[in-house]
Structure formats: structure tokens, C-alpha cells
Amino acid sequence: MSDQLIQEAPLVGIKSKLAAAFVKGPKDFGLVERAFMTHVTLRGDPDSPAFRGAVEEVLQLALPSGQTITASASGCSAVWMGPDEWLIQSVEETGPELERALRQALAGEHHAVVDVSSGYTVFELSGRRVREVLAKGCPLDLHPKVFPVGCSTQSHFFKAGITVLHIAEELYQLVVRRSFAEYACLMLLDAADEFIR
Amino acid sequence: MLQITCPWCGARAESEFSCGGEADIVRPLESETLSDEAWGDYVFMRKNTKGVHKEQWFHASGCRRWFNAERDTVTYQFIRTYPIGAGASGDSHGAD
Ligand SMILES: [Zn+2]
Numbered sequence: 001m002s003d004q005l006i007q008e009a010p011l012v013g014i015k016s017k018l019a020a021a022f023v024k025g026p027k028d029f030g031l032v033e034r035a036f037m038t039h040v041t042l043r044g045d046p047d048s049p050a051f052r053g054a055v056e057e058v059l060q061l062a063l064p065s066g067q068t069i070t071a072s073a074s075g076c077s078a079v080w081m082g083p084d085e086w087l088i089q090s091v092e093e094t095g096p097e098l099e100r101a102l103r104q105a106l107a108g109e110h111h112a113v114v115d116v117s118s119g120y121t122v123f124e125l126s127g128r129r130v131r132e133v134l135a136k137g138c139p140l141d142l143h144p145k146v147f148p149v150g151c152s153t154q155s156h157f158f159k160a161g162i163t164v165l166h167i168a169e170e171l172y173q174l175v176v177r178r179s180f181a182e183y184a185c186l187m188l189l190d191a192a193d194e195f196i197r
Numbered sequence: 198m199l200q201i202t203c204p205w206c207g208a209r210a211e212s213e214f215s216c217g218g219e220a221d222i223v224r225p226l227e228s229e230t231l232s233d234e235a236w237g238d239y240v241f242m243r244k245n246t247k248g249v250h251k252e253q254w255f256h257a258s259g260c261r262r263w264f265n266a267e268r269d270t271v272t273y274q275f276i277r278t279y280p281i282g283a284g285a286s287g288d289s290h291g292a293d
Contacts, residue, residue, distance in 0.1 A: 067206065082260035083205050139198070139210030153206065155213060156258040 009035035217253035
């Protein structure tokens with residue numbers, strides 16, 4: 001009888017490989033999985049004051065209108081995904097509650113809110129070589145002048161679609177589809193090989 | 198690699214995009230009275246322009262939006278990109 005659900009991190013299958021790659025510790029490049037973060041996809045008309053107002057009231061942050069990240073005091077952040085789409089992220093496991101609160105606030109407004117937490121995982125990439133590792137499979141111009149801290153955008157790392165968040169000087173987050181997590185991680189380890197050996 | 202200017206994301210690498218073929222093809226309104234030949238023309242027949250061609254492009258690994266582009270099929274130069282519906286006078290982004 002299974003009356004308990006046990007969540008498994010998307011990288012569980014290559015856990016030992018990941019640990020073995022960093023036996024010497026993350027010196028010039030580090031990769032840590034932040035599984036089970038909350039991700040909610042939000043769509044609506046960015047020019048509608050009612051839509052914006054309702055969302056900002058619930059999330060306590062201003063929805064970004066360019067390729068940036070905004071954050072609330074309570075650890076919730078909004079990432080621009082397209083002209084009428086945002087990804088709401090939180091370190092707390094609050095997907096269903098967030099979805100419900102947004103739906104309630106947006107009742108009557110043209111919108112879409114879906115808790116997509118189980119479809120994604122997050123890699124935290126850090127270190128002096130982080131840009132070089134990313135650049136091996138991602139065509140973005142990652143120079144801090146072009147893609148400074150606080151910026152985010154979607155692109156690809158080899159064949160995996162990614163959302164890149166520039167969190168701090170040498171710290172990036174990749175939001176990766178769960179089904180691509182193993183592939184993206186193995187490709188990252190391969191790309192980082194010369195820096196972590 | 199080519200750089201393509203997404204109307205929403207700016208200049209990005211070609212590998213983030215996919216091409217959706219000829220732009221501005223209008224679906225026939227009275228399809229129930231359409232001849233087989235006219236249907237075939239709408240579904241299958243496409244221009245094979247040598248020179249400036251209007252195409253649909255998709256920012257597949259980016260904002261996942263469709264937009265239109267004017268591209269020279271001889272030189273591969275993107276002359277401009279613009280949101281679908283913006284037409285000739287809408288917001289456009291010239292190639293750098
Ligand atoms: Zn785009």
C-alpha cells in the first residue's frame with residue numbers, strides 16, 4: 001500500500017556520477033541541483049492594469065516587462081518568458097497555493113495560471129569558469145555588459161531548452177525540463193571537464 | 198552562424214529559431230465552395246522567390262513567438278523582422 005508519495009529529484013539517476021565529478025570540490029566550476037522549487041506559468045495581457053494589479057497584489061512584486069527578474073521580499077520571483085508570459089518561481093513548495101491565489105485574484109480577467117513545478121528542475125551553476133562552461137553549448141552573449149546580474153532569458157544548451165537566470169556575478173540558474181535534466185547535466189559535466197578534473 | 202532579430206528578444210543565434218515557410222498566406226473564407234484546385238493551391242503551392250521573400254519564423258528556444266521576416270534568398274540577409282499583423286508599416290527591426 002502506498003499512501004505516501006515520495007518525490008524523486010530529476011537527477012537521482014546520475015547522483016553518483018555528479019558526486020564523482022566534483023570529488024575535488026567545486027573550485028572553478030560548481031553544479032548543484034535545486035530540485036522541487038515551485039514554478040508557475042502565468043499568461044495574460046501585460047497592458048491590462050487589472051491583470052497587472054491583481055498579479056502584483058498576490059505576488060508582492062512588479063511583473064517584469066523585459067528580459068529581467070523581479071523578486072518579492074518573501075522569496076518569490078517573476079521571470080519574463082515572452083511578451084505575455086512569466087514564470088513565477090519560489091524556493092518554497094507552494095505551487096498549488098500560488099496557483100489558487102492567482103486564479104482567485106484573476107477571476108474574470110483573461111489569463112492562464114498553471115503550476116508546472118513537477119515539470120522542471122533547477123541547476124545552480126557557479127564559479128570562475130561558469131560563463132565558459134555555458135558558452136560551450138549556449139549561443140547567448142553572456143558578457144556581463146550584455147547579460148548582467150538580474151537578467152534572464154530562454155535559450156538552449158546543446159539540444160536542451162533552458163531558461164538562464166543571472167543571479168550573482170559568478171552564479172547562474174538554469175531552469176531545465178525534467179525530461180532533459182539528465183542530458184543537460186551530463187553535457188554540462190562534459191563541457192566543464194577541463195575545469196573540474 | 199546567422200543572427201536573427203526577434204521582435205521581442207533582440208538579436209539571437211540562428212540555432213534558437215525555426216523557419217515556418219512563406220508568410221501572409223490567407224486561409225480561404227468560403228472553403229465549402231472551394232474547388233479542389235484552389236484548395237490544393239492554398240495547402241501545397243508556395244512561391245520559390247529568388248530575392249526578397251516574406252517568411253514566418255519561430256523563436257523556438259526563446260520566447261516561443263511567431264513573427265514575420267523579409268529575407269533575401271540569394272544572400273541570406275535578413276532585411277527586417279516584425280510581429281505578425283504589423284504589416285509593412287509596423288514595428289520592424291532591421292538587420293545589423
Ligand atoms: Zn524571442
